[in-house]
Amino acid sequence: MPTPYGPKANAGPPGLTAKLLGFCEELRGEGVAVGTSEMLDAFAALGEVDWTRREDFREALAATIAKSQDDRRVFELLFERYFFRTAEAEAVQRGVTEHEEGAPPAGEGERFDMSELSEAIREAMEAGDEDRMRDLARLAIAAFGRAEGSGVVGVDVQRIRRTLGLTAGQQPPAQDGSERPPIDREQLTGFERHLRRELERDLIERTETLPPSRPLAELDRALPTSPTQDLAAVHRAVSQMKRRLATLGHEQRGRKKGQFVDVRRTMRASLETGGVPLRLRYRPKRPRRPEIYVLCDVSTSVTSASVFFLSVLHALHDSFRKLRSFVFIERISEVTDVFEHERDFAAVAQKISSEGGVADVSGYTDYGRVWLEFLEEISEDLDPRSTVIVLGDARTNGREPHAEVFARIAEKAGRLFWLNPEPKLYWNYGDSVMAAYERHCDGAFECWTTKHLENFVNVVAGASPASE
């Protein structure tokens, strides 16, 4: 006997569990780390809340699954899409349509009064009433008439919006003549989203197939503030680097020298000998934290790479407390403060370009001058414990490279690495003087992707960092 919903579907294991697992699977596909423990939490949470309420259902899932703001953003996008698709797929399979039960088909009956409709929509947008907006979106689509639709969802959305005379910004006065508050872009997009959804639903119903699901576009999922490079990957590579740098090159020198007696532990040890401190305990020697100086070229010749470099810098600042960073073009300028006070990457990038004060006249890099200035400013602080990392392309624009000054820096610093954003093939062509500098480095690497960065970390950590 057919159920009220038509013949029962029998594809795949039914039920919420399967759907949720599918959802987690899709989240993983987009790079959100959803572990088994998160899934278990999610199910436990759903057992506690009233999950028939959409809001609660979503928040409970989000709280247990999405553990950062980035994840949350991907979660929101996928949640909308996944459950919409799942519901529609189910509907298609079971043959559920909306217009069966005597509802007047679109286009029949009285024409809707467009101005009244748009009035109602404005009110709903102001109130932020999602349910009402959805209903109104359906009304609007019906009023617009399917026949006039182009069949392309995006085009139809805009057409309907224009027909209704909805725009962001100042609104025409209401029918009773009273002033209306302006509608901002976001509210309008909210309504458009409903329109789009309902149009898609219509389309699926008519064609009885789901459009193919696409992975989220990079543009969609990236936070509007984050750079194009995958910040998270850079951060991972750098945190690896931190661990390795911390344990490198800190052989114990003069074991007993400069040790401090740890009174607390000595006393505790003395308990074994009845309170007589026979054996002294010393404070453990902590490996000293490495001091790192990073010099980053931000001139136009490395424009494409500097976003990447800045994100490396940003990540370094996250990992190291004792880090001083500099940016340079013609002159050098310390930007440690900027990174320490700004967490947001976009803000950092913007501040550096506006306040860096590194370009003098031409905007061309002057490596020679940079070395001189750097040495002058910092030479007293450089010691064998410090590591200097240069990010740049070594293109001097024909100016004096001052390799001998660079050599002095290399001599003073414990280690010096060069990361070059150009492929090795291009080094020393044109105005690149990489060879002159490379001689003095403990290592020079090509580096313009996170993969290279990881490689750099591995080389630094693996073999003894001898110059070639």
Place this chain on the structure above:
Amino acid sequence: MPQESVAEVKEALAAVGYLADEPAALVSFLAQKLGKPVLVEGPAGVGKTELAKALSRATGRELVRLQCYEGLDEAKAMYEWNYRKQLLRIQAGGEAGWEDVQEDIFSSEFLLTRPLMQAISSPEPVVLLIDEIDKTDQEFEAMLLELLSDFQMTIPELGRIEATTMPIVVLTSNDSRELTEALKRRCLYLWLDYPELEREMEIVRLHAPDLPETLARRLVEVIRMVRDLDLKKPPSIAESIDWARTLLLMGAEDIDRETFTQSMSIIVKHRTDIDLVAERVGVKLADPLRAEG
């Protein structure tokens, strides 16, 4: 008292003066139901710490607070042996045998409990607030893992100490550093942001009940305008409340340019920010002179 639904949690929080939004109420509810720690992130001054305090008031539990800072170690966070007392015990013990002494001096009597230990060993259920976890090192986070997942702690001399009652654990982070996956995995996640206009108005009026509604609305609108600017330190909710009280004291009836300039330092606290705000927001406000003349 335990609350049985999200709505009840929300009410209970409101009753103690914390207006939680839907996600915050839901996560607080889940934390109690599932017995999982909550990681709260968000900009400074949106009420992360306050949420924990409100939870403790709403549930009638004691609040145990661990303020994190760089260099915090287990002796200050978990427990420490009171070695002075141990020494005294040994010297005062006289003829007692070594076995007895040894057993005695490593008993809980000689243990100095620190916040984490205190939260676990408390006979009454508590709310444990671990504030600004992002200020500590990753090593400290790792140390917390045992506590957060099993609510237990291992002391070599005493063995495992399990929590007798289930604490509600709230961790806050200002997002100044990425926390480890392992820690996040064990927590429920809640992102708190600046509240919506209406809700912030309610909050302000809750804390400054004498403020007329029109003025409160105006205040919140101006605050939001200020937040939209690119400031070093945007005004937090606490500062909105302070400002509301200041305006009450000043007897202001509207926020015009003069009152704004006079009281601006309540909400903006950086030299450069003040200039920026005066330039961008100050000019948008009505000129008091023009209104009079």
